[in-house]
Amino acid sequence: MMLRVKDLTVARGGLPVLAGVSFSVDAGQAVMLRGPNGSGKTTLLRTIARLQDPVAGQIECDPDQVAYAAHSDGLKSMLSARENLRFWADVYGGGDVEAALEAFELSRLAERMAAHLSAGQRRRLGLARLLVVKRPIWILDEPTVSLDEASVALFANGVKAHLATGGLALIATHLDLGFAAERFDVSAYRATAEAVGLGASDEAFL
Amino acid sequence: MMLRVKDLTVARGGLPVLAGVSFSVDAGQAVMLRGPNGSGKTTLLRTIARLQDPVAGQIECDPDQVAYAAHSDGLKSMLSARENLRFWADVYGGGDVEAALEAFELSRLAERMAAHLSAGQRRRLGLARLLVVKRPIWILDEPTVSLDEASVALFANGVKAHLATGGLALIATHLDLGFAAERFDVSAYRATAEAVGLGASDEAFL
Amino acid sequence: MPDLGKYAAEVLSAYGATCVVLCVLVAATLWQGRKVRAELAQVEKNQDGKGAQDG
């Protein structure tokens, strides 16, 4: 179980954003993706989760092992917290909904509709989804946005437990998540003018 | 120019969340609203901005002096950054769009459609709106979500400049914003079961 | 039973349909009322229990 990225070039809106990115994450390891706003973290994560194609380079990881969590949580406002989790548990086959609610201190809110949760409560519910899908590779885009300190600690515990069971995590964030992890700064890989020649779809016109 | 709140009770979904909140913010002062997720910061700010009615208590501040910025930035994806700002400048009468773009380092991105900005760039554009509306009272709900450190510093400078010209700011946040400000913790005012008798619309049924 | 003549079908179906609609309405009303009453009693009991524990 590992995630390896080699010489990856990713594009957004037809133009490469990052070029020549290589790194790997082993089982039990977490890597923080760092970089200023607009540097291409989201684009990189979407590419690794196979939501878009890379321009060049390889991604070695089984797409069936990946759980991706973006900024929007995929919650249905009209379903209760528990129903939301149950749905994802069913789609991914199994997963303990009650334990996930417990882990993010949502048991008390389990019957409330997602529309009636505060920003941070919604976010916690989105993270609880990761626990029910039971995938070893977590790819997370700014997971702790609008969480208070206690909730960030809950999240950190969740990640640590995940790593302890042999999972791995790749997390884009600007914040300190309260646990030790390797950092990987994407700003070093900003695609330069030359890199544009690498095959993004605009290339033919340049 | 000041904002004074006396004995305020605010409700969400028909039930009081905070009761008996009193504080005041003077010209040139910034106050940070603190409190765990779901404690009622958003509700309080919306009430002060007159987007919802208070259950009890007074809010002393001229609604025509208030600029409110919520989590959603009110940006139109299909308009460029500059067009978005120009619209708000026109609605509020005047305001220097170029200066605002400059202040949040968006000049380079001015022609780009808001849909094609990264999460942090969008957020910066949302904050730049505050500079063009030229209102002395800023009411901000988690303004620095998804901003990197450099952008947080830009924001801090913006707030300081605003305070220096006699403005005031009330900011709900979980993060450290990099400038000294008084803190106000709402968790002390959590509405208790007794406070429910104060006139929220559920009261009649309890 | 009165002799309804050639319009028997019409008259009877009008009465029948009305009866059905009214019965459904009354039944649904009573059923919902019962259900809500029971649920409310349950909720109230829970809260009383909690209140006692809290002291």
Place this chain on the structure above:
Amino acid sequence: MSIWEYANPVKFLRLSERVLPALWVISFACLAIGLIWGFFFTPDDFRQGSTVKIIYLHVPSALMAINAWFMMLVASLIWLIRRHHVSALAAKAAAPVGIAMTLIALITGAVWGQPMWGTWWVWDPRLTSFLILFLFYIGYVALWSAVDDPDSAADLTSMLCIVGSVFAVLSRYAVNFWNQGLHQGASLSLDKETNVANVFYHPLLFSIAGFVCLFLALVLYRTGTEIRRRRMRALMAREVRHA
């Protein structure tokens, strides 16, 4: 003591608890008398034959369908002006009853139309405006169920009811204008009524009284249900928040 006392849910529940049993009894009694008398003991009309018996269902339900809307209008105004919760909930409770009444009027009218006019349905002004009323009812109920905050649901539906009433009246005139001369006097209903007054009149009165009481009973009972539902919501919200 003012009538607004009963805007208090608890007082209202207590009152309705006392009144309801009598109301149920009266309404079923009146309905039974009116309908049995009408159905078994009135002669056939010389032109309409036995179909005239439909009048005991059709006219009361049509009356109640309109009156239910009127009641909702008044309750909406009270809610908007005085913000008494019970009146908003009463409007909510009345709507489904109004729908049922409209439905009965439409069905019995259609069944009656087949032998009388040779067709189930014509776009006669009265029938048409009834269909529009039906649409208003559906929209009103749909709006109630689409908004989940009870207070704003009450606000929005009240405004819909008021604006809708204005447009309902407008449509009534529009429809009259529209079908003028195109439709040959289908409403033999009116002169029939005056012609055969007495034999049919008395059972009809009972039937109307029965429908009125049934309507009141249903609305009172349903309002009670809505109040309890609202109370349950309030309790649960409090429990979650203060647990």
Place this chain on the structure above:
Amino acid sequence: MRALLLRDLILAIRAGGGFGLGLAFFLIVVVLVPFSVGPAPELLSRIAAGALWLGALLACLLSLDRILALDWEDGTLDLLATSPLPLEAALAIKALAHWLTTALPLVVAAPLFGVLLNLPAPGFFWLTVSLLVGTPALSIIGAFGAALTVGLKRGGLLLSLLVVPLYVPTLIFGAEVARRGAEGLDATGPLAMLGGITAGTIALMPFASAAVLRMALK
């Protein structure tokens, strides 16, 4: 005020949702009519005026949620409500923008599509006039409906349901004008009524809509 109007117009054009699509939907309905009722020319020419009015009304109806839904989703509406612009004015302008981008093109196109349905010759003038006088009422009433359903998830169809009964008087008089016109009868009576409805709604509805919107934003 000008800023809001301009922005709404730009958005309608740029988002590809404005001019073109309402018109396209109108065309769709007009084209589908012969497929569904059959191609007999004499039948088509009898229902032409009505079908065109119905098509225009549906095209308006379906673009109503653009009036407010987008602005609500991205938070613009909250910000507008706290801005110096009175909500009544904002709603009137938004209805105007809707009329300019959706209804006006329909009015212009209706005579063209009339050809497709064998509209009788005198009908063209009256159809255009009736649409010109009637469609502003559709936009204004639509803004009311949009305010009622703002913030409801997938309010789209609910919006139609709520608005259609309100559209009935306008449709009746509008179609009546067009139909009488097409048959060569006098159509000034219903036209006056139509004008009255439009004037009344323009004068009163923005206030109702603003009141409703304030409630909905609570």
Place this chain on the structure above:
Amino acid sequence: MRALLLRDLILAIRAGGGFGLGLAFFLIVVVLVPFSVGPAPELLSRIAAGALWLGALLACLLSLDRILALDWEDGTLDLLATSPLPLEAALAIKALAHWLTTALPLVVAAPLFGVLLNLPAPGFFWLTVSLLVGTPALSIIGAFGAALTVGLKRGGLLLSLLVVPLYVPTLIFGAEVARRGAEGLDATGPLAMLGGITAGTIALMPFASAAVLRMALK
């Protein structure tokens, strides 16, 4: 798979957008037809079958964006695409849910509404049969259109525009069946064609839709 179907059904019922509203829109169109073409019963009975098919088609059309739009907006679609459920199956199920919540009620209600438009007696049976056979094709084709326009802001009208040409064959044969049936002619020929179209789309469209959706999510 069952989880997805169930969830979609629950959402359709709970969000108030399901059963009721498609039906209500159908009723609306049916009611508006006489207002626009006039109340003459003999004219109405000639266009009844066509108007009913058109109404059902429009009601389907307008609820199409519910198939995917909501799931896209809140990110569910991204997550579904990275889930173990094949996208083809997910789309087929979503089309099925759409048919169950929108089209099936229309089929049931169509004969009732036929009464309002003076549909001739033999038409009732054929109308129901033609709708029963034809509407699954509408849902499946609609899912394709929804996949094409997913993620486009206010894709609603664009969606209609793209889907309508694809609906034309279904409408032609469906309305033909109902019309012939109403006139007492033999309708088995077009019915067979209609069945063929439906079977073909069910077999092939989910693959096209899934391919399109994968591209759209890029």
